[in-house]
Amino acid sequence: MQELLSCTNVVFHCAATVRFNDSLRHAVQLNVTATQKLLLMASQMPKLEAFIHISTAFSNCNLQHIDEVIYPCPVEPKKIIDSMEWLDDAIVEEITPKLIRDWPNTYTYTKALGEMVVHQESGNLNIAIVRPSIVGATWQEPFPGWVDNVNGPSGLIIATGKGFLRALRGAPMAVADLIPVDTVVNLTLAVGWYTAVHRPKSTLIYHCTSSNFNPCHWGKMGFQILATCEKIPFERAFRRPYADFTTNTITTQYQNAVSHWAPAIIYDLYLRLTGRKPRMTKLMNRLLRTVSVLEYFVNRSWEWSTNNTEMLMSELSPEDQRVFNFDVRQLNWLEYIENYVLGVKKYLLKEDMAGVPEAKQHLRRLRNIHYLFNTALFLIAWRLLIARSQMARNVWLFIVSLCYKCISYFRASSSLKA
Ligand SMILES: CCCCCCCCCCCCCCCCCC(=O)SCCNC(=O)CCNC(=O)[C@H](O)C(C)(C)COP(=O)(O)OP(=O)(O)OC[C@H]1O[C@@H](n2cnc3c(N)ncnc32)[C@H](O)[C@@H]1OP(=O)(O)O
Numbered sequence: 001m002q003e004l005l006s007c008t009n010v011v012f013h014c015a016a017t018v019r020f021n022d023s024l025r026h027a028v029q030l031n032v033t034a035t036q037k038l039l040l041m042a043s044q045m046p047k048l049e050a051f052i053h054i055s056t057a058f059s060n061c062n063l064q065h066i067d068e069v070i071y072p073c074p075v076e077p078k079k080i081i082d083s084m085e086w087l088d089d090a091i092v093e094e095i096t097p098k099l100i101r102d103w104p105n106t107y108t109y110t111k112a113l114g115e116m117v118v119h120q121e122s123g124n125l126n127i128a129i130v131r132p133s134i135v136g137a138t139w140q141e142p143f144p145g146w147v148d149n150v151n152g153p154s155g156l157i158i159a160t161g162k163g164f165l166r167a168l169r170g171a172p173m174a175v176a177d178l179i180p181v182d183t184v185v186n187l188t189l190a191v192g193w194y195t196a197v198h199r200p201k202s203t204l205i206y207h208c209t210s211s212n213f214n215p216c217h218w219g220k221m222g223f224q225i226l227a228t229c230e231k232i233p234f235e236r237a238f239r240r241p242y243a244d245f246t247t248n249t250i251t252t253q254y255q256n257a258v259s260h261w262a263p264a265i266i267y268d269l270y271l272r273l274t275g276r277k278p279r280m281t282k283l284m285n286r287l288l289r290t291v292s293v294l295e296y297f298v299n300r301s302w303e304w305s306t307n308n309t310e311m312l313m314s315e316l317s318p319e320d321q322r323v324f325n326f327d328v329r330q331l332n333w334l335e336y337i338e339n340y341v342l343g344v345k346k347y348l349l350k351e352d353m354a355g356v357p358e359a360k361q362h363l364r365r366l367r368n369i370h371y372l373f374n375t376a377l378f379l380i381a382w383r384l385l386i387a388r389s390q391m392a393r394n395v396w397l398f399i400v401s402l403c404y405k406c407i408s409y410f411r412a413s414s415s416l417k418a
């Protein structure tokens with residue numbers, strides 16, 4: 001502690017809980033109280049030049065247009081911190097929806113409270129706030145596509161590539177505000193420099209987002225994920241990768257029943273029959289729960305103003321602009337997403353590229369099983385229909401006689417030509 005207090009020049013405060021469904025008590029402890037404690041600690045650092053707090057672009061996701069300002073929270077953070085000390089867990093759980101109001105989860109709500117704490121308790125500290133949007137794999141450094149956890153889109157890329165996720169309630173034309181992690185790091189370092197050297201009079205907020213500079217839509221992203229998974233498939237896929245966005249609740253429910261639950265139940269039945277432990281329905285349950293907490297972010301678009309980020313870009317020397325590049329106007333989304341999917345395969349699934357031919361062969365087998373299954377299903381349905389309906393029998397006889405006539409006609413015309 002003594003060493004930290006006496007030697008620290010710049011604090012980059014990244015630590016947080018990023019789980020959307022954390023209990024309010026835990027999220028307040030990590031994202032609000034800890035911020036307050038770190039500010040107190042920072043105020044005792046004589047050599048401190050700058051304190052950079054990492055928030056999220058979604059801390060005010062209850063608004064549609066978000067400026068580079070700190071918005072007040074309905075209840076003072078101090079009151080929330082105090083109440084967490086004496087309220088028991090059951091009451092905290094009960095009042096959580098009332099407290100978080102139109103925030104979608106405890107994470108975004110407590111990140112907003114964390115910003116308020118920074119604003120109120122910064123004292124004489126030289127502070128800035130960075131708000132990244134959805135952090136994705138690296139764009140360039142140390143190499144394209146590096147990723148180390150399943151947060152945000154990464155987990156859903158796995159679920160799509162492995163064929164578990166077939167449909168997602170989301171708007172394909174909504175903006176997918178992804179930002180590569182190396183861009184966030186570069187911008188954060190540049191903010192550290194600017195805050196320490198230029199000492200702005202007020203706390204500056206920097207939106208580390210892509211939509212203002214180079215927008216990409218969920219539809220385009222989904223398309224490129226599927227295209228890459230087709231070209232370089234993941235190993236041992238459950239089904240062929242195919243997924244689509246739907247905006248309709250009934251279609252979503254239909255897709256959940258037919259494309260998610262039915263195959264999982266059939267597969268578990270097969271596992272049981274072959275004496276193995278069923279696991280697919282459990283996995284599907286977890287996946288659909290994850291999807292339900294992420295859906296909020298795929299159904300809406302936000303606008304973030306980026307004046308401070310643009311100002312910072314113009315303040316950097318040409319050499320620093322190159323070394324600490326955070327200009328996402330140069331980012332090619334299709335190339336980035338392809339590298340992202342390959343990074344997921346390599347660094348999260350730990351799959352070797354040598355296994356690609358076998359993975360392709362597996363997809364071909366899955367395609368054949370799919371055709372076989374559909375044909376069998378069609379024949380069974382048709383057989384049942386014929387047994388029960390005179391009209392179906394008539395249609396069937398009509399089709400058979402039509403086929404017979406066509407074959408006879410072609411046979412006759414070919415023998416005439418001969
Ligand atoms: C057309 C096709 C298109 C496809 C692609 C489309 C992509 C759309 C993506 C939209 C992303 C939107 C993200 C918005 C981020 C906002 C930015 C931030 O500031 S926020 C910063 C970002 N923060 C986040 O992203 C937090 C997201 N995560 C959470 O909030 C929670 O983990 C939870 C609620 C999902 C589950 O909680 P709980 O039930 O308590 O259980 P646990 O926590 O213990 O986990 C259970 C299992 O789930 C696993 N798993 C975890 N995450 C994902 C995932 N994304 N995915 C898949 N799986 C995931 C986890 O590995 C574990 O597996 P296992 O070890 O048991 O095998």
Ligand SMILES: NC(=O)C1=CN([C@@H]2O[C@H](COP(=O)(O)OP(=O)(O)OC[C@H]3O[C@@H](n4cnc5c(N)ncnc54)[C@H](OP(=O)(O)O)[C@@H]3O)[C@@H](O)[C@H]2O)C=CC1
Nearest residue numbers: 014015016017018030054055056057132133134135151152
């Ligand atoms: N991922 C995203 O899409 C986005 C993230 N952010 C923000 O970026 C920051 C980093 O997030 P991300 O890297 O994604 O999340 P991670 O969960 O990967 O990292 C969180 C970090 O916080 C540390 N931490 C958690 N609890 C404690 C604790 N009690 N004491 C000390 N350290 C702790 C963890 O340490 P350890 O590894 O030891 O557990 C970990 O290094 C967060 O502030 C988050 O809000 C903002 C926008 C988007």
